[in-house]
Amino acid sequence: MNKINILELSPIDLIKKRYNYDTKYQRDVAWAKKNWSLLIDSLMNDYFIPPILIANNEVIDGKQRILAIEKFINGEFKWKNVVDETSKEKYFSDFNDNEKAIFNLSTLKIFDLGKINEEKVIETFIRINNGSIKLNKAEMKLAEALPENRVFIKEITKNENIKLLTNGKKNDSRFKNEDLIIRCLSILFINQTNTKDVRNYSNRILKESLPEELEKLKIKVNETIDLMYSILKNTTIPIKSFNTIFEAIFIAFYKNLGHKKSLIENEEIIRFQIYTSIEEIIGGQMGGGIKFDSMDYISERIRKIEEIIKPFIKDLKRSYNYDDRIWAWNNLPHKCAECDLVFSNLNECQMDHIKPWIKGGKTERSNLQLLCPTCNIKKSDKFQKLN
Numbered sequence: 001m002n003k004i005n006i007l008e009l010s011p012i013d014l015i016k017k018r019y020n021y022d023t024k025y026q027r028d029v030a031w032a033k034k035n036w037s038l039l040i041d042s043l044m045n046d047y048f049i050p051p052i053l054i055a056n057n058e059v060i061d062g063k064q065r066i067l068a069i070e071k072f073i074n075g076e077f078k079w080k081n082v083v084d085e086t087s088k089e090k091y092f093s094d095f096n097d098n099e100k101a102i103f104n105l106s107t108l109k110i111f112d113l114g115k116i117n118e119e120k121v122i123e124t125f126i127r128i129n130n131g132s133i134k135l136n137k138a139e140m141k142l143a144e145a146l147p148e149n150r151v152f153i154k155e156i157t158k159n160e161n162i163k164l165l166t167n168g169k170k171n172d173s174r175f176k177n178e179d180l181i182i183r184c185l186s187i188l189f190i191n192q193t194n195t196k197d198v199r200n201y202s203n204r205i206l207k208e209s210l211p212e213e214l215e216k217l218k219i220k221v222n223e224t225i226d227l228m229y230s231i232l233k234n235t236t237i238p239i240k241s242f243n244t245i246f247e248a249i250f251i252a253f254y255k256n257l258g259h260k261k262s263l264i265e266n267e268e269i270i271r272f273q274i275y276t277s278i279e280e281i282i283g284g285q286m287g288g289g290i291k292f293d294s295m296d297y298i299s300e301r302i303r304k305i306e307e308i309i310k311p312f313i314k315d316l317k318r319s320y321n322y323d324d325r326i327w328a329w330n331n332l333p334h335k336c337a338e339c340d341l342v343f344s345n346l347n348e349c350q351m352d353h354i355k356p357w358i359k360g361g362k363t364e365r366s367n368l369q370l371l372c373p374t375c376n377i378k379k380s381d382k383f384q385k386l387n
């Protein structure tokens with residue numbers, strides 16, 4: 001069989017495709033209006049909708065789903081919100097801005113088999129209707145997930161940077177990025193369970209509320225993905241170890257989001273070190289098995305990534321921050337602690353560790369004094385030479 005082309009289309013984009021659904025394979029059983037309304041309800045409340053199957057630009061399976069959307073957009077029936085019993089039935093034209101946005105952001109999956117001969121089409125049609133097309137693992141996880149968790153995963157995978165990060169990978173199975181994120185979340189939260197088997201935990205994590213508030217989690221996960229792309233860019237991680245490396249980097253970066261700035265400043269060296277350590281990080285193992293799914297091994301891989309980024313995080317603690325500068329200006333004499341040069345504003349002076357950082361002096365306000373740039377250079381030269 002040809003390679004299946006998987007599309008994810010909004011309802012309106014699906015209609016624009018104008019797939020031919022008046023084909024002889026179609027069951028002519030008309031759906032009741034109630035079923036049309038339910039299809040719209042699944043879109044609006046983000047319930048699982050089976051993929052539409054296309055071959056030779058004709059609909060093999062999904063005519064009623066397409067019809068329902070067409071008729072709804074044309075104002076031929078009303079949607080009843082099943083989740084909210086107090087709501088009134090609504091035509092598409094009655095939608096408020098929020099409802100329009102939800103409708104436009106919803107998607108349907110299309111499996112396009114491309115050009116195949118008629119015999120194959122008929123056989124495919126028969127097999128689908130025998131229920132022989134099975135959902136893959138990630139589709140199962142999402143189908144069984146709490147609605148808010150399903151929406152959460154879908155929103156995360158809309159992040160452009162995760163698409164860029166996984167772009168180089170062969171596109172041979174469905175829902176790869178969804179699975180990747182489910183896996184990362186499982187590692188993140190597995191400490192709060194009493195299992196160490198990430199694969200097992202990832203099968204049930206979405207069935208219950210996640211242990212963190214979704215809006216906050218969404219911000220942090222997106223920030224982590226963005227940080228990953230800032231540092232990894234288009235580095236090609238070998239396909240075989242891609243997920244293993246991806247999840248370890250994800251967790252290491254997630255834990256160190258507070259040091260984002262200094263990590264990005266050192267992106268080149270970090271990228272180089274991660275790339276050249278891949279073999280070591282995955283422990284020379286390829287191809288799955290217990291070493292990939294047990295938390296003991298996963299923690300070890302995360303630790304190796306943290307080893308790589310640690311030196312760049314230390315540097316951050318070396319400097320006084322903005323708040324310290326303001327504090328110093330408000331609390332210390334406005335003159336150089338070495339040469340007594342008087343400062344008229346904050347930009348003329350520099351923050352100095354009284355006991356040098358290089359000698360173990362801490363970045364604390366009690367160890368802070370103001371120096372003029374000349375004295376600061378003199379002092380740092382002196383200690384650099386001693387080292």
Ligand SMILES: [Zn+2]
Nearest residue numbers: 336339372375
């Ligand atoms: Zn001075």
